[in-house]
Amino acid sequence: MTADGHRGALYRIHAPHQHSRVTYAELFFDLVFVFAITQISHTLLAHFTPLGVLQTTLLFLAVWWVWVFTSWITNWLDPEKTPVRILLFALMLGGLVISTSIPQAFESRGLWFAMAYASMQVGKTVFLWVSTPPSQPAARMNAIRITAWLSLSAVFWIAGGLAEGQSRLLLWAVALGIEYCSAAARFWIPKYGASQVADWQVEGGHMAERFGLFIILALGESVVVTGATFSKLTWTIETVSAFASSFVGTVVMWWIYFHKGAEAGSELISKSSEPGRLARLAYTYLHIPIVAGIIVTAVADELVLMHPGGHSDPKTVLSAIGGPMLFLLGTILFKHTIRGFLQLSHGAGIVALGILAWFAGGMSPLLLSIATTAIMVMVAVWESFSLKLATAGSA
Incomplete structure (x- = not known):
């Protein structure tokens, strides 16, 4: 099989009005985020101050965004294929690191949180890029645009993990702002412009x-x-x-x-x-x-x-x-x-x-x-x- 054929086997071409069920691998992946939600609620309960609420809100938005991006990718790629399943299992490990780091994300485990988060976001998007066949140039370019935005935000995540106190909060807020604006900006990048809505065909x-x-x-x-x-x-x-x-x-x-x-x-x-x-x-x-x-x-x-x-x-x-x-x-x-x-x-x-x-x-x-x-x-x-x-x- 050619490289293009292998990638095409992972990338899903959605037929109009098609309905693909959620797979067991996706449900298994989601279990990590039950733990993450529990950690967020407990962290909010333990730090119910203006600063604690702000920090917990930022952590919640990060957890939500990493889950959302994974959901988009498993809509574009076939989770029944072994490479995509392995990707999900690797992301589960990263999700566990994120979840266990949440209570001390603004203390001793900030760098662990940042490294796990940035690795998950950039890693799975590079996987999407490599898995999208050249026969789908618009979708492939969309993956490249997303990778560029997430790579930029990753710099601020890691910098925040290395920083302390209010500097960490500020750097992570910038990183999160980059990611949340990216979809609204349709992942615009210099020279290549923005993605078209048609490039985001989902089931x-x-x-x-x-x-x-x-x-x-x-x-x-x-x-x-x-x-x-x-x-x-x-x-x-x-x-x-x-x-x-x-x-x-x-x-x-x-x-x-x-x-x-x-x-x-x-x-x-x-x-x-x-x-x-x-x-x-x-x-x-x-x-x-x-x-x-x-x-x-x-x-x-x-x-x-x-x-x-x-x-x-x-x-x-x-x-x-x-x-x-x-x-x-x-x-x-x-x-x-x-x-x-x-x-x-x-x-x-x-x-x-x-x-x-x-x-x-x-x-x-x-x-x-x-x-x-x-x-x-x-x-x-x-x-x-x-x-x-x-x-x-x-x-």
Whole structure:
């Protein structure tokens, strides 16, 4: 077989409206990021200060971006092929180094975090470049552009890992800014210009399923953290009530995302003439607040379980209100992208949470948790009935 034929065997040519299932290798890879999400939520819980929140946010955005880029690459390459599987297993090792470095990323393990991150980003993109056959010149040039951007950001990641204190935060923020702007700039590089949206042809159904499964993993992490905390506590009326509120809140988040939104997104991107553009906006960017909201809510659930009585302190209020608000903000924007209109139920939920924030300091953590869960239930029921009525009216 020629070199071109070998590379072509790895690179997937997507047929229109084709749907490729998510592979077991991809699911296996994603398990590392369950651990990463747990590390992020625990780090936020342990460093809930303005600086700690800023640092944890940067780490979350880095973890999200390395996962997102891997998802794009496994959409372009065939994960059932042995070389691509080996790539995923190597990336899993890098992901474990990143995950275990998160709690001390701004202390003693900054260089480990930076080296693992930069190696994963640049390494897999070079692999994509080499695996893309010359018969796909646009896709190959796209891989070269991505490699150039990630190589530039890698310099700042490593420099930040070698630096200390605020210099590390600044250098890593620059590195992250380069990577997040790269897709929006369509990976423009001097002389060769920017990629075309047509160069980002993806299999939409696979992409939607991939992100949906990540949401399930994030929700599953929330269940695991809540269950582990609850198992160590004395079971009183307050702790049992807090546990029940947390569980219902997680189920409602699943309902809001998956009841109609995920299915509609999968259908739209599968039929879209520009799936790359939709994947970049609706999934790569707009899923950030959705996942962040789930993580912050998990922090709130743990705080409430540990101290359900008394008055709510600022970090309990911020996490209990901020988590659901981030989640609703992400889902309303995501659903606007796929439906073309803003969900009134989600907007009402955001307003209700904002009003609740004014009174939250005087409420017990348990009562605050129950109130935020009730608002989320209201959003889910309202949306379900409105969509049902809309479907009946169009029938």
